[in-house]
Amino acid sequence: MTTVIGLASWHSRGSRLSQSFRLCRRTLFTVLALESSADDTCAAVVTSSRQILSNIVVKQHDLHEGFGGIHPTVAIEAHQRNMPGAVRRALEDAKLMMQDVDGIAFTRGPGIGGCLSVGSNAAKSLAAALNKPLVGVHHMQAHALTPLLTAPVDQTPEFPFLTLLISGGHTLLLLATSKTSFEILATTADESVGRSFDKVARMLGLSWGTKGPGAALEDFCRKDTGDVPNVGSFPVPMPGKLAFSYSCLHSSIERYLASTQVPLTEGHRVALARAFQDAAAQQLCEKLTLGLEKLSLRNINPRHVVVSGGVASNLFLRTRLRAALDNYSPNVKIGLVFPPPELCTDNAVMIGWAAMHRFLAGDHDDYSIDLRAKWDISTILDVNSRTPA
Template identity: 55%
Template sequence: MLTSIRPLPFRRTAHHFHLSRLFTVLAFESSADDTCAAVVTSDRQILSNVVIRQNDLVQIYGGIHPGAAVLAHQANLPLAAKRALAEAKVDLSDVDGIAFTRGPGMGVCLAVTLNAAKTLAAVLNKPIVGVHHMQAHALTALLTTPTHKPNGEPNPAYPRFPYLTLLVSGGHTQIVLAKSVNSFEIMATTLDESIGRTIDKVSRLLQIEWANMSPGSALEKFCLRPEESILPDVFVPFTPVMPRRLAFSYSALHSHVDRLLELNGGAENLSFANKLAIARVFQNAAFGQLEEKLGLALVDCEKQDIKVGHLVVSGGVASNMLLRERLNACLKAFPTTPSVEAVFPPVQLCTDNAAMVGWASMPRFLAGNHDEYTINPRSKWSIEDLETEL
């Protein structure tokens, strides 16, 4: 812990930290292909949130190319940081701490913002906090959901511990029980590919036009097309994946589509109606697996007498509007007492961003629990380790 930097005075309640003055964090994120910078305050204000994407590079390389991604991060981070401070109308003298994503993620990409944050903090004598990427996703709803209604009554939609978190992104597919800001239990995870990675692969296999979108966003938009869809004659229905088992597997869905296209001589030999039908049944199967495993997790919570009132859904895939509708319907149909309510952060805060990183760092900053300037990235890092490490 840094001994030369004194923490600001605060008092703690069940869900919040209150200071005699606001604590302002400049945060960075570069765990994959988005270069992000944001300014967040301890009273839950997002003063700025800058995201510079690399969709053009992803389309060129058919995925994230580490070397190209690092070069883009190095070029984009100074611009993102400058914009974040300007849009927040603050300068570095107003910043109390600097946060960054320490992991998990692509090691070479993580290192870009980690080194920038450490250098900047050391020169300015500011404290730093390295944040767990999935923890940041899991806590985003605590930043974006109003704590109270306009009439001053507590907002029942505000997540309270313990709550379930469905983390669905290009790197993870997990159901996590959030017990506190740094205590998490993984109830289900993927045994192979994540749902986001599989969606991206299928989008590329079907040769869907991205038009400067991410592959996943392109597939979502493609499935909403109004045209009629017709399944190919050789189509074989998707089979349930590990039924009644609390675990995910998405490589089978990817392989199923791959084999189907091979039987048809490739995507170029499919009609538009065939492609549209395959995209829709694939998306339905991918989301159906989430629904089934969520039901198993809810049953498991009931067996353990764990009362959860909310499901926080975050990660890039959580921006899909059809998924949001289906999860809401799934929870309404599930006979839990009390009922479980789905909570979704705003779409722009579901994908990678630095605002969530700044918010996740806040409890540690306010407690004076900072990292050393010698901290290194952790490309592999279980969210369950946070409780014993912090």
């Protein structure tokens, strides 16, 4: 097991430490992690003592904006260009050499198959060449476990907790009973909340900027244009049912725009963006409350709710969820936990941390491990038990 010291103690990448200084170092397990499930090329180094030594994320927004969404072939080619440099930068930022890494983790699924293969092939090749243990990680499990790494010790979520995973690919409400056991309470009947944000941003003609279309829409909602007309509200689908539907919401915006006979003013566009964002948040809040009510009937009363995934960085949504939990449980405060904004969107830090418990238990994957572009999070234990060690 490799030992790691503070970053300031390293003088150069190839430096050697004296034997006496080595004795002062703490023993840690150090993981190099790779993530390439969608359009971000990511590499990071994390340790078993909850240290984030590096976090490299190479965005592709400028490549995909013209397509209105992720173009798989373009994304794969960009991952192939970016992954070697991302790995090199992750090691340099961590002040480590490859031989200092104890294990290598990667996103096994779910995601875009060709994109997943770039991170998978890189991780397996490095692990096999250097005789390092390898662990493949479920992408959404990693999002759910991120607060176990980032939250202050006194605010760390305790099992069982509810987790709301909201991103461009997923909208899931889960009951987490351990690091590997998740019960699906609700999922989307059509498209994810993140994809709905992206589509509406495109309908309103918003530039992606450096953070992507969903973040651009949130910023646009805060814009002060003076004259903002009343465009009404949009309903929450399937009332009383534990299921999400965001296709109907973005379709409502689409129909509204189609029925408008004159070009929209900027104030009118802001009003539509705000109405959409409000309805999107309302649906998440209502389904979260319904999930808590259903669990209470089973005598399960989680004391924490973890919200992660790219949409979790939306500050308007964070405020609405806090209010919804306070309204549901005014006397007993339910903790609402988010990763830092930079760890809400895809990153390799979460992949390394989600793999850590398996590395420490000596539970590794074979170098021939396959990808799972579609992977039900409730089957993690079953899938891993069939993986050669």
